[in-house]
Amino acid sequence: MRKVTETDLPGVGARFDLRTDAGRSVGVVVHQSGRRDLVVYDERDLDRACESVELSEDEGHTLGEILGGSPVLEHLDDAIHRLEDLVISWITIGANSSLAGMTLAESALRTRTGAGVVALVSDAGSIPIPGGTERLEPGDTAVVVGVPPAVKAATRLLTRPG
Secondary structure, three states: OOOOEEEEEOOOEEEEEEEOOOOOEEEEEEEOOOOEEEEEEOOOOOOOEEEEEEEOHHHHHHHHHHOOOHHHHHHHHHHHHHHOOOEEEEEEOOOOEOOOOOEHHHHOHHHHHOOEEEEEEEOOEEEEOOOOOOEOOOOOEEEEEEOHHHHHHHHHHHHOEO
């Protein structure tokens, strides 16, 4: 079987990319809802899609059968089942939170809970994939991803009075 690159998309699903013998790159984004997006990437810029087709879960399966890809479909279904265990939560950091004012590194939130902060949102804008030096400021919203018990633990820490 040809090499397929898999990329987790927290809160969305997973992306699977394939480079053809002719040098073209195609991909499938499998959403947690079951929807699939078939993507053809620009030959000059692989980060840019030049064409995208939205497919329902059933349409994706039908197209896969036409292409003879039942092993690929099994792989996609396995990946989606692994992602179904993840949840995403938007948690507002209270002024009296014990973690307010700390950097992500100082809070050790991922180490303590197993959940990760994938974005910080404030009135000034949003920071996707924040680094350890980003501060958890009161009033900001932390976008947290993980398994349910980890997200619940992160929520407790982010909202617990200090």
